[in-house]
Amino acid sequence: MLFRPLNSGNGLFVFAVVLLLVFIGTFVQFKFVRLEENTAALDGGKIVSEAKIARLQNAYNNQLAEEAKGHTLKRKASQNDILIYNRVPKTASTSLVNVAYDLCKRNGFNVLHLNITGNIRVMSIADQARFVHNVTHWEAKKPGLYHGHVAFIDFEKFGSSQRPIYINLLRKPLDRLISYYYFIRFGDNYRPHLIRRKHGDKMTFDECVKKKQPDCNPENMWLQIPFLCGHMPECWEVGNNWALEEAKKNLLTRYLLVGVTEQLSDFVAVLEATLPTFFRGAVQHFKSSKKAHLRRTNQKLEPSQETIDEIQKSKIWKMETELYEFAIAQFEDVKRRMGKGKDGLVYDKGQQFMYEKISPKQAVSF
Incomplete structure (x- = not known):
């Protein structure tokens, strides 16, 4: 016969291989989506690092203002x-x-x-x-x-x-x-x-x-x-x-x-x-x-x-x-x-x- 049913041991092995391939495919697709999103952000000028730096700068300026009000600003x-x-x-x-x-x-x-x-x-x-x-x-x-x-x-x-x-x-x-x-x-x-x-x-x-x-x-x-x-x-x-x-x-x-x-x-x-x-x-x-x-x-x-x-x-x-x-x-x-x-x-x-x-x-x- 050209076709034989798989025994239980081979069946589990094939199932595991298929599951692994599905996982790898899903992971790769997720990474591609992330890459496209970051590329779009870069192309549009909305750089994550710039936004982060801007937030840090604003926080620092606010801190200086508060310290100045309290007369606690330390200077070299x-x-x-x-x-x-x-x-x-x-x-x-x-x-x-x-x-x-x-x-x-x-x-x-x-x-x-x-x-x-x-x-x-x-x-x-x-x-x-x-x-x-x-x-x-x-x-x-x-x-x-x-x-x-x-x-x-x-x-x-x-x-x-x-x-x-x-x-x-x-x-x-x-x-x-x-x-x-x-x-x-x-x-x-x-x-x-x-x-x-x-x-x-x-x-x-x-x-x-x-x-x-x-x-x-x-x-x-x-x-x-x-x-x-x-x-x-x-x-x-x-x-x-x-x-x-x-x-x-x-x-x-x-x-x-x-x-x-x-x-x-x-x-x-x-x-x-x-x-x-x-x-x-x-x-x-x-x-x-x-x-x-x-x-x-x-x-x-x-x-x-x-x-x-x-x-x-x-x-x-x-x-x-x-x-x-x-x-x-x-x-x-x-x-x-x-x-x-x-x-x-x-x-x-x-x-x-x-x-x-x-x-x-x-x-x-x-």
């Missing part, structure tokens, strides 16, 4: 831990500095006042070198905010690989001069009992201008330009056009931010958004603690229009005003890129960028 020392505020006198610098002193313990940074002998605005080249070395090597005082009435110091000039962050405030030149004129006669509400060097002189600024006295000489306005220009002798040469251009260049390339006294609240808001290590919580503190007008000059009188017209004829007023208006233009551009609240103050809109199209692609495992 870096060159950005050095902030220098070379304060121009009579620009509301005391108000800003006192906010920093109030926040330093909470935010975990140090504040140090640079006191130069004789209250001069420039250092010898040897003292500049010492200052650069001290600031960059004093690890125990990092993060550190250094402030003082001193001209811009170029750290790179001294071979330092660390370049601190510079900030400053400017004020309308004539307003600053008038404030200083009355300050040295009548003092201010910050230290009302301190006798100033012109104490007892009751001549008004208008009278001073009419009599062409030295204290109201327009050349006394030459201060904001040299503060941003630096320590070169040309910077302190009254009316030097190169000094004005150098001050502008430094404002653009060496200063993180230069604000104006008339917009002090916005300046604080931008600092908090940009430098949270130092200024986290500054806006709320600035509002609640009434630091906006911490130091007011006593008995300051507004000048007459005749006095204003006379001062504005000066080349120095025009040059200092040019720098001031240049600073405003830059600061306004910074503000335009931020949000604006109902109270009119600028605020940080949060991270407005993300990462995508990441290469090389992470291998997809089956």
Whole structure:
């Protein structure tokens, strides 16, 4: 006979072989389906690895935000831990500095006042070198905010690989001069009992201008330009056009931010958004603690229009005003890129960028 029935032993063997073949076929088909699905995902740009990285990034950003709110963010020392505020006198610098002193313990940074002998605005080249070395090597005082009435110091000039962050405030030149004129006669509400060097002189600024006295000489306005220009002798040469251009260049390339006294609240808001290590919580503190007008000059009188017209004829007023208006233009551009609240103050809109199209692609495992 051509056909014989299989015995029970052979039947079980054949059944096992058939079952194995069915299993292998099913497994292979499943793998092909998975391969097609992943290929389609790759072709459509929906990469599993990218989605995973995006989720991890969002989670990390959220974690940073929560840590910042709780003031538990831990940082390693870096060159950005050095902030220098070379304060121009009579620009509301005391108000800003006192906010920093109030926040330093909470935010975990140090504040140090640079006191130069004789209250001069420039250092010898040897003292500049010492200052650069001290600031960059004093690890125990990092993060550190250094402030003082001193001209811009170029750290790179001294071979330092660390370049601190510079900030400053400017004020309308004539307003600053008038404030200083009355300050040295009548003092201010910050230290009302301190006798100033012109104490007892009751001549008004208008009278001073009419009599062409030295204290109201327009050349006394030459201060904001040299503060941003630096320590070169040309910077302190009254009316030097190169000094004005150098001050502008430094404002653009060496200063993180230069604000104006008339917009002090916005300046604080931008600092908090940009430098949270130092200024986290500054806006709320600035509002609640009434630091906006911490130091007011006593008995300051507004000048007459005749006095204003006379001062504005000066080349120095025009040059200092040019720098001031240049600073405003830059600061306004910074503000335009931020949000604006109902109270009119600028605020940080949060991270407005993300990462995508990441290469090389992470291998997809089956």
